Amino acid sequence: MLAEDYEYVIGGDPxxxxxxxxxxxxxxxxxxxxxxxxxDGVGYGRMLDWASQHAPxxxxxxxxxxxxxxxxxxxxxxxxxxxxVEVGALKRRRGAKNDRLDAVRAARSAMARDHQAxxxxxxxxxxxxxxxxxxxAVLISRTKAINELKSLIIVAPExxxxxxxxxxxxxxxxxxxxxxxxxxxxxEHRITTLTLxxxxxxxxxxxxxxxxLDPELTQLVRQHPAGPALLAxxxxxxxxxxxxxxxxxxxxxVRDEAAFxxxxxxxxxxxxxxxxxxxxxxxxGDRALNRALHTVAITRxxxxxxxxxxxxxxxxxxxxxxxxRRCIKRAIARRLYRIMESAARHSTT
Numbered sequence: 001m002l003a004e005d006y007e008y009v010i011g012g013d014p015x016x017x018x019x020x021x022x023x024x025x026x027x028x029x030x031x032x033x034x035x036x037x038x039x040d041g042v043g044y045g046r047m048l049d050w051a052s053q054h055a056p057x058x059x060x061x062x063x064x065x066x067x068x069x070x071x072x073x074x075x076x077x078x079x080x081x082x083x084x085v086e087v088g089a090l091k092r093r094r095g096a097k098n099d100r101l102d103a104v105r106a107a108r109s110a111m112a113r114d115h116q117a118x119x120x121x122x123x124x125x126x127x128x129x130x131x132x133x134x135x136x137a138v139l140i141s142r143t144k145a146i147n148e149l150k151s152l153i154i155v156a157p158e159x160x161x162x163x164x165x166x167x168x169x170x171x172x173x174x175x176x177x178x179x180x181x182x183x184x185x186x187x188e189h190r191i192t193t194l195t196l197x198x199x200x201x202x203x204x205x206x207x208x209x210x211x212x213l214d215p216e217l218t219q220l221v222r223q224h225p226a227g228p229a230l231l232a233x234x235x236x237x238x239x240x241x242x243x244x245x246x247x248x249x250x251x252x253x254v255r256d257e258a259a260f261x262x263x264x265x266x267x268x269x270x271x272x273x274x275x276x277x278x279x280x281x282x283x284x285g286d287r288a289l290n291r292a293l294h295t296v297a298i299t300r301x302x303x304x305x306x307x308x309x310x311x312x313x314x315x316x317x318x319x320x321x322x323x324x325r326r327c328i329k330r331a332i333a334r335r336l337y338r339i340m341e342s343a344a345r346h347s348t349t
Contacts (some may be wrong), residue, residue, distance in 0.1 A: 002026060002062075002085075002111050008055035011062050011087070011107025013099050014039060014069035019049060022103035023055045026111060034100055039069065044076040051082075062087050062110035064102070066119035074119045085116040115259075121250040128220050132242045135213045142206035149199045158190050176200045217242055226343035230336065234307075235299035243292040244336055251344040260337040265290040266329040278323075290329075293336075297328045 002009055003026040013020045019039050023032040033054040037043040051059060060083040066074040077084050087106045104106060110116065120126075146169065153164050153172070160179075163173050176196045181189060218238040221227040230241040247263060254260045261267040265285025271278055300307035314324045 001114060002060055002116065005058065006060045006083075007057035008032070008053060008059040009062055009107040009111055010051055010059060011105065011110070012064065012070060012073065012101045013102035013106055014063065014065050014073065015070060018099075019043070019047070019070065019073055020099035020103040021050070022100065022107055023051070023059075024104065024111070029108075029111075031104055034103070036099065039072060041076075044073055047073070048077075048080055048082075059083070060085060060110075063119070064088070064090060064106050065087065075122060078119075084119055085110055086119050088117075103244065115255055115269040118250075118253050124220065124224055125245060125249055128217070128224070128242050129246045131213060131220060132239070132246060133215050135217060135239075138206055138209045138213065142203060142210065144196065145199055145202045145206060149196070149203065152192070152196060152199065156196070157189060160192060160196075166265070169320050173200050173203065189223075189258055202340045214238070221245065225347035226340040228341050231340045233296075233336065233339070234304045235296040236336070240295055243288055244340065247286050247289040248337065249338050251341055254337070257334045257337040261330055261333045263289065264293055266326070266333050266335050267332065268326060293329045293332055294325075296332050296336075297325055300332075301325070301328065 006026055009024045009026055011022045011024065017039055018036055021035045021037070024030065025032055033050070035047065035050050037046045037050075051061075052112065061074075061077055062085050063070040063074055064087045065071075066084070066086045074084050087109050088103050090102060090109060112115050149172070151163055156164075165176055167175070177200055179193050179197065181193050183192075209279050221231065221241045224245055227241060230244060231238065236244075240253075248254060248260065254263060258267065262282075263286050265282045265287065267282055267285075269282050297307075301311055301324075310328070311324050314327065315321075319327075
């Protein structure tokens with residue numbers, strides 16, 4: 001626990017433009033000082049000077065939002081050699097709420113925990129995260145545009161709909177781009193053609209963006225020490241490998257493979273009652289990581305011989321499809337975690 005290693009804990013509650021800090025004495029739990037400073041380079045320097053004055057001994061910073069509003073401060077503190085731990089979203093009871101109180105709550109929350117989480121790594125991991133987030137947003141926009149196009153085709157005038165109905169998307173896009181309107185066309189025909197071509201141009205643009213982002217993501221994943229080993233696993237592609245590296249971050253952040261399974265929401269939850277003993281799926285945790293593991297599990301259950309043999313054996317034992325999938329996801333989480341940890345250790349030796 002922090003009280004065993006540090007004399008002071010500095011809790012931080014960040015906002016977009018400012019960060020509120022509070023110094024707590026670990027021996028007494030008393031709040032020693034408060035500070036609110038701008039969330040910029042000058043403000044970070046002021047915070048370090050303030051910390052040296054009010055927490056002159058062994059100190060650790062407990063920050064909420066190290067992946068968002070406190071990212072700049074966490075990076076500045078790491079560069080200054082300060083110890084930083086990450087505080088999850090604070091659970092607030094009914095009562096007073098302000099930034100000063102939240103800074104104190106962040107410090108007390110960190111002091112009460114047995115296991116501390118370090119902020120996520122920057123550098124290559126942050127580059128992968130930014131690219132993966134952008135790709136995901138582009139993919140959602142492309143899917144939404146395709147759905148808009150399909151809906152518009154359904155209600156289009158018959159002489160337009162007839163040439164598009166029942167054709168693959170690529171052929172539909174080609175035909176829409178080739179459409180023309182005459183001077184005596186009805187307003188419905190002219191506007192429908194215009195909107196069809198507008199949506200088509202959007203789909204083409206988003207598809208070109210995906211074609212540009214996918215090779216970049218693959219290249220970044222391969223640059224990571226654990227990237228090639230992850231990509232060699234059955235069912236793991238660049239998108240899944242990227243999500244694994246984003247959630248895992250760096251060695252030591254997730255203390256063991258059981259904690260990684262909890263993070264992914266694949267650790268079994270007991271749902272026993274009476275004489276029945278069973279476990280169920282966990283619907284908590286990092287849902288993006290859970291989705292990535294689900295993709296690997298479904299792929300292996302379809303075409304991986306060892307997984308298919310395991311599925312057949314468990315089915316013969318009376319397990320349901322959902323229970324089998326839960327077990328497979330848990331086993332995959334264990335294996336991929338060990339691969340990332342092993343690759344990271346070998347890269348530093």
